[in-house]
Amino acid sequence: MIHKPYTGKFFKWSCLSLILGLVIFIGKTISDFTSPYMEFHAVRSDASNLQILDRNNKPLTFSYQTRWNTHDNIALHEIPESFQQAFILAEDKRFFKHHGVDWQARASALSERIWSSNKSRGASTITEQVVRMLHPRARSYWSKWIEGLEAIALETQVSKSDILEFYLNQVPYASNRRGVVQAARFYFDRDLNTLSIKETLALAVLVRAPSKFDLYGGKVQIEDSINRLAKKLVEYNILDSESLINLKKHNLILSVAKTPTSSFHFVNYVREHIGNQSAWNQTKIVTTLDSNLQQFINDLLENRLKSLSSKNINNAAAIVIDSKTNEIIAWVSVGSRCKETMNKASGCLIDMVTAPRQPGSSLKPFLYGAALEKDWTAVTIIEDLPYSNRVGQGIHHFHNYSNSYYGKVTLRTALGNSLNIPALHTINYVTPEKYLFILQNLGFKSLTQAADYYDEGLALGNGEVTLFELAQAYSTFANRGIFSPLKITFYRDAPSDKKRIYSDEVSSLIGNILSDPWARNLEFSRGSVLNLPTQTAVKTGTSNDYRDAWAVGYNYRYVVGIWMGNADYSATDGITGSLGPSLALRGIFNELTKNTETAPLYISPKLVAKDVCINPEDLENHTLNCAMHTEYFLPEEEKSPVELTTNKIDIFRPANGLEMAIDPRIPHNKQAFEMRLSGALETDTVEWVIDNEKHAPTLGITFLWPTKIGKHYVEAIIWRNGQVLTKTEKHAFNVK
Structure with missing residues (x-):
């Protein structure tokens, strides 16, 4: 007997197996599938985050260690059309025709794999590559299937132009660069709209295998790939034949891009002080910083620290202000080992522009300005003799930096030579309460204690202030006695709380004294590094145990402040304001004034010039036959005879x-x-x-x-x- 096969049962089980397999397939697909829209939107929002630029629109925020390019984004309409066409033709020529997956390209790629074992062609569309960026997966046929589904889903929610813009801003290149803007700078040190045709095609080719094709260290030459892509451009009438011939004649010339200027301390300050970003309605904020000057000062301070390496000094900071506009144009904080340790060395992450430190004698001009406002003159005689006072239950003996005493000196000599004893007599005349009130009105927010906490030591800088506050206060003298907050951006003016602190006459007289080489002759000599070619008011300061060294100055246009020391408060090996930062101060002013027409410091026309005796003894005794020099007085002071000011007994x-x-x-x-x-x-x-x-x-x-x-x-x-x-x-x- 011949039995017929029982096909009905077999068919039944086959159908059940097929249905079960399909259910499992669909279930796994659904479980693996995730709509990429949310991630796409999140990355675009992050990439559109507030970017900080210098005054010339150069980026100040950068990092190549992050997953996404959030700093060098560019809108699609700003990318040359020929550049877009080259990428579309190289990566996805039917980009504007498909809906996320190019099935024709997939079929062609599959055919090549079957018949020629050619695995060089992946047939991934630009949309699928975007999905792969958003959802990285191990390469497999299954992941390829999921990417296709996600690409279709993404194109139902996002426009083609947005996808192309995202791709061109995020496509990975060698050395952690992302996006065509970073690639153009990395290989050619230029912006997109300045690239040649060959350079544009090179960037389009490089995305296929960034490491293998890398122009700096790749193992495969890309000339043949560039030529093949160029021929395609000719076929599609994007490039003419003559351009193709010229393209083959020229070689790619690489230009190593300079690392963007290190300004992260300034950028952090900007982010902290711009307030609610939504109120700006901007994706980019143009600041007042000049990145070229920033780089110059950064290199200058690093070299200065290197030259002083034997003196146990590791940190330095500088700030530069355009006093005509009150704009901060440089903000530098560096460490001797910060670059080699990627900012992991001690103090590298501390912004020494805003870190409170003891200012030493750099505050004295504000004290003498207060005394001049009260009724002293530049020839008021002050005693410079040994002086002691109680500190706690003990007694402190004050002395000048040189340990020398000069007897009776004029106010001009006392300030010019930064003598300590006359400063103590001056604060006793002004009173610590009045002096502290003036300093707080000058923007010294760090001085938070009551006057009796600082007492007369405030005259010698026993309170801590920041370099930012110090430079801002000096800009008051540069602006004829009017205090005004500093500006950091062009989008929002600094608070308009301008206020007069010193009279026009007193502020210009302080500048005249601080720029007078003869006035500082006793302690600094007339050949001091503080004597600049252009008339510049300069003051130095040194704190106890040589922990802080300062130099501040201003000329007809700029205010420059420099601090040097150690962020961990350890003492330097004898670094003073005149030894450490003064040379750097001179270098910065030379850079600021080179190839420009300079001018002297302002002197108030209301001041009255009068010849007086140089020697305080002759001045006191009204000697007729004495060595004379010209001094400036307020009109009412000039009318009264010059008299000795007797300190309180x-x-x-x-x-x-x-x-x-x-x-x-x-x-x-x-x-x-x-x-x-x-x-x-x-x-x-x-x-x-x-x-x-x-x-x-x-x-x-x-x-x-x-x-x-x-x-x-x-x-x-x-x-x-x-x-x-x-x-x-x-x-x-x-x-x-």
Whole structure:
């Protein structure tokens, strides 16, 4: 018996298997499939994020270590049409005809694989390549299927032009470059609209295999590929035959692009201070920074740190202001090891332009400006003699930088030579409260403590301020005494809270003193590096233990401020303001004024010029036959005779609250303490009153008192010309 096969049962199970397989296939497809629209939109939004540009539209924000190009995006209408056509013809010639998948190209590629084993052609459309960027997957037939579905879905939600724009801005190249803008700069150091036809075709060819075809280190030459693409352009009437012939005659010339200027500290400051980005209605913000000047100063400071490497100094910062517009045109913060360690070395990520540090003597011009506003003149005589005062329960002996004392000096000499003792007398005249009020109005927001916290030490820079604040305050002198906040962008003006701090006459007089080589002759010499070819007001500063070195200056147009030191507050090996930053300051001013017409500093026409004695003693005694120099006065000052300004007479030593101890190695009856007055004359008669006991009057400002253990009180009565001149305040002190 011959049995017929039972085909019905077989067919049934075959159909069930097919249906089950189809269900599994569809289920896996659905589970793997993800609409790329959300990612596409997110990347475009991120890529359209606020970009920070310099004043010449050069990018200040850049990074080649991120997944997406968010800084060098370009709108499709800004990309030359011939450039777009070359990429479409090279990658997806039916781009505007298909709906995400080019089935004709896929069939052709499959045929080539079957009959010729040619695996060089992938048939991926531009849309599919965009999907692959958004959803990277291992290469397989399955991933190819999913990419096709996602490409179809993407084209139902996004226009062709948006997809092409995304592709041209994000397509990967060698060395982590993304997009045609970065590629054009990387290989040819030019913008897209300046590329030759051959350079354009090279960028189109390179995307096929960025590493293999890399013009700098690739293993495969791309000339043949460029020529094949050029012939296609001729076939489609995009390129004429003559251009094809010329293209073959010329070689590609590579030009290594310069790394964009390092400005991330400035960029961070801009981002923090521009407020709500939506209010700007801009995708790009043009700042006031000049990236060419920025690069010059960056290199200058790095070289300066290198030359001072033996002095234990690792960080430097600079800021440059155009005082005519109040725009910041350079903002640099560098470290000696930041470049080699990719900013991982100590202090590299700290912006030393905005980091509070002790300014030393660089604040003194603001103090003397206050004294001039009050009623002092440039020839007011101030004592420069040893000076001590109480600090806590002890006593501090103040001295000048050179440890020299010059006796009686004029205000011009005191400021020009940055003498410390006259500055202390000046702040006692102005008062710390008034001086702090002026500094806070000059924009020193870092000085947050009360006046009694700083006390007279504020005259010597014991409060911390930032380089930004210091340069901004100096721009007040450059702007004839009017304070105005600095500008960082062209889209929004700085707050219009301009206010006058110093008169036109006083501010110009301060500039005249700070630019006078003769005024600084005692401490700096007339041949100092601070004497610039163009009249420039310059001031230096050095903090305690050489932790901070400053140099600030301004001329007819620019304000420059420089800080040097260590971000970790460690001391340098003797770096002062005149030794460290001054040479860099001179270099920056030379760069700013080269090939330009310069001008002297402004001097107020209201100031009255008058010849006066150079020597303070002659000036005080109104000597007729003396060496003379020209000095400037306010009109009302010129009418009155120049007189000695007598400082307040007070007990200089012991300071109020002083704690001292008997030396156990010396018999008590052999020990004595020298009491001393300040502000009195050596010809004055002084009656010392200790513990309510009057001692015999003595001539001069000192008195030798035999020490006694216990708490004591002292005051002094000063006689002059046979009459009581004044009585000092009572000081308490303790001997242990």
